[in-house]
Amino acid sequence: MLDKSKGKMSTRDGFGKALLALGAADKNVVVLSADLTESVRAHWFREKYPDRFINHGVAEQDMICAAAGLALSGKVPFACTFGAFASGRAWDQIRVSVAYMNLNVNIVGSHGGISVGEDGATHQALEEIALMRVLPHMTVVVPADGEEAYLATMQAAKLNGPVYLRLGRSDVPFLNRRSDFVIGKAETLVDGNDVTIVACGHMVYKSVNAAKKLKEKNINARIIDLHTPKPLDKEVILKAARETGAVLTVEEHAAACGMGSAVAELLVEECPVPMYLMGIREHFGVSGTPDELYKYFKLTEEDIIREAEALVRRKKR
Amino acid sequence: MRDLLKLKKKAVEIRKDVLMMLEKAGSGHTGGSLSLVEILLYLYHEKMALKCETFKCRERDKLILSKGHACPVLYAVLSDLGFFPREELWTLRKLGSRLQGHPQFGLPGVEISSGSLGQGRSVAIGFAFADRIDRTGAKTYCIMGDGETNEGQVWEAAMTAAHHKLDNLCAIVDFNKLQIDGFCCEVKEMANYRKRWEDFGWLAVEADGHDFIELERAFDKISGEKERPQIVIAHTVKGKGVSFIENKAEWHGVAPKKADLEKALAELDAAAKELSRV
Numbered sequence: 187m188l189d190k191s192k193g194k195m196s197t198r199d200g201f202g203k204a205l206l207a208l209g210a211a212d213k214n215v216v217v218l219s220a221d222l223t224e225s226v227r228a229h230w231f232r233e234k235y236p237d238r239f240i241n242h243g244v245a246e247q248d249m250i251c252a253a254a255g256l257a258l259s260g261k262v263p264f265a266c267t268f269g270a271f272a273s274g275r276a277w278d279q280i281r282v283s284v285a286y287m288n289l290n291v292n293i294v295g296s297h298g299g300i301s302v303g304e305d306g307a308t309h310q311a312l313e314e315i316a317l318m319r320v321l322p323h324m325t326v327v328v329p330a331d332g333e334e335a336y337l338a339t340m341q342a343a344k345l346n347g348p349v350y351l352r353l354g355r356s357d358v359p360f361l362n363r364r365s366d367f368v369i370g371k372a373e374t375l376v377d378g379n380d381v382t383i384v385a386c387g388h389m390v391y392k393s394v395n396a397a398k399k400l401k402e403k404n405i406n407a408r409i410i411d412l413h414t415p416k417p418l419d420k421e422v423i424l425k426a427a428r429e430t431g432a433v434l435t436v437e438e439h440a441a442a443c444g445m446g447s448a449v450a451e452l453l454v455e456e457c458p459v460p461m462y463l464m465g466i467r468e469h470f471g472v473s474g475t476p477d478e479l480y481k482y483f484k485l486t487e488e489d490i491i492r493e494a495e496a497l498v499r500r501k502k503r
Numbered sequence: 504m505r506d507l508l509k510l511k512k513k514a515v516e517i518r519k520d521v522l523m524m525l526e527k528a529g530s531g532h533t534g535g536s537l538s539l540v541e542i543l544l545y546l547y548h549e550k551m552a553l554k555c556e557t558f559k560c561r562e563r564d565k566l567i568l569s570k571g572h573a574c575p576v577l578y579a580v581l582s583d584l585g586f587f588p589r590e591e592l593w594t595l596r597k598l599g600s601r602l603q604g605h606p607q608f609g610l611p612g613v614e615i616s617s618g619s620l621g622q623g624r625s626v627a628i629g630f631a632f633a634d635r636i637d638r639t640g641a642k643t644y645c646i647m648g649d650g651e652t653n654e655g656q657v658w659e660a661a662m663t664a665a666h667h668k669l670d671n672l673c674a675i676v677d678f679n680k681l682q683i684d685g686f687c688c689e690v691k692e693m694a695n696y697r698k699r700w701e702d703f704g705w706l707a708v709e710a711d712g713h714d715f716i717e718l719e720r721a722f723d724k725i726s727g728e729k730e731r732p733q734i735v736i737a738h739t740v741k742g743k744g745v746s747f748i749e750n751k752a753e754w755h756g757v758a759p760k761k762a763d764l765e766k767a768l769a770e771l772d773a774a775a776k777e778l779s780r781v
Contacts, residue, residue, distance in 0.1 A: 240632060245659035248625040252663070255629015258615065282619040283626055287608040
C-alpha cells in the first residue's frame, strides 16, 4: 500500500508507485514512454522491469499506436507522457487505433493544468478532458490526490476499454475519503444542502478548504470529488442538484467542454439548476508559479467561495 | 511456390470480385486495391499460410493493412480463405455491413481498424514487441501505400523499429507511384526511396509486386534477418489488370460504373482464359 506519512503527494507519484506494484502483480503490464520517463514517474518501473519498458523517444503518435498493438496481443500497456502531448498530439491515433477498437490501452497524461507552472502554455494541458471525453468508449479519470492516483492506476489495469489518466505535477494533500475509491463512482467529501461544488484534480482539496470557510458564513456546501468525468456518476450529481438547487463546478482545465460541461450536459437535460463553471475561459496558459497562476486564472479558494456565494444568491432570486 | 498457376488464376478471380464489390457499393478505392492483389495472395497463401481456424492463435503471423482504403481486396482475399461468407462481399459500404468503407476490427481476419494513414506501422510495432516479450516466434507484416509514407508517423515508427531491432517486423510498400493528387514524385519527392529506408536502419529489398516468383525471391532474401526490421518495396501498377484503369490517379477513389465493370470483366475473363490455355 501507499505510504501516506508525509501528508501529501503528487498524483504522478501515486501513479508511479502503482506501476511498480502492478509490475509485480501482473506480468502483462508494459510501460511505454516518450522521453519523459522520470517526469511521468515511470522510471521506478523501468529500473525494476526493463524488459517490459519501451522508450519511443519523442514520438507520441508512434507510442500510442504501439500500445494498441500490445493491447491487441493481450498486454496491459500504460503509455505515458505529458498531457498536452498525450491528448492533443496523438489524438487521431487515440481515436482510430485505441478508442474505435475499444482496446485496453491506458493513456497517462501527467502535468495537466496550469499548476505545471513556469513551462508556460505549450506544456500546460487545459484541453485533455474535452478531447478525451468526446471519444466513445473512453474512460476519463482525474485523481484528486496521490492515493486516488494509485488506486485509479491499479483499477485502470483491470478495466475493459481505454482509460485516460490525467495527473498533476505538484504535491497535494491527501483527502479524507469516506468510501473506497472506485473509478466511475463520485465521492461526496462534505455534506451540505445550500450549494454543490463539484471538483476534480487539484481543485478538490481547494474546494474542501473553501467549504470550511463557507460554513463560517452559514453556507453549507456539498463537496463532490468527481474524479471520473466520464462515465459520469449521474445518480450522485442529480441527487446533489435536486437537494441543493445550485451547482458550481471547479476544474483546472478549460471551462469549455471539460468536467463542468459534462455535469452541465446532464443537468440541462434532467434537472436544470443555476450553475457556474469555473475553469480557464478562452485563454492559453502562461508562465508563472502555480500559486501565481491559480490567482491569475481565478482558481483560488477565495474565488471558489465568491462564486459559491453568488450562486446561493442567484438561487434565492 | 506451391502452385503458381493456381495463384495466378486466383489473382484474376480476386480482381473480378473487387470490381464487382466496388460497382455494387457505388464508391470505394479501385486503383490501390487492384495493385495489391498479388502481394496479399502471396502473403496469405504462401508466406503466412494463415487459416481462419488458427486466426485467434497467439502465435499466428499477423497482417496489418495500414492503407485501409484498399480493403476491398483484403475482404475478397479473406472471404476466399473462408473467414466470412462470399455473399457478404456484396454488402460493402452498406448500412449494417461488417464490410465497412475502411477495415473495422471485429470482422474475422481483420487485425486492426485502419484508414487514417500512417498508424498501422506503429500498431505493428506493438504486435512485434508483444511477440518478442512472449517469444512466440511470430512475424508481423504491415502493408503501406507509397503516398502513405508521406506521414511523419511512418518515420517515427521506422526509427523505433530499427532502434529496438525488431527483426520480427516486415513492412511492404505498395509502390504504385500514384496518390490521390497525382504522381507521388510530384506530390512529394520520392527519390532514393530504398536508400531512405536503409539509412533508417532497415533491410530493404525491391521486387515486382505483380510477379509471384519475384515476391518469393524478395521475401526469401529477408527471411532469417536477425538484426533489422525489413521492408519489401513492391513495384506495382495502380489499377493493375484492367487497361483503362491502370496508372490513372483519377481511379484512386472511384468505383466502376456498370459499363466500366462489363468492359473490365471481359478483359479479366480473357486473361483467365489465357491462363487456362497454358
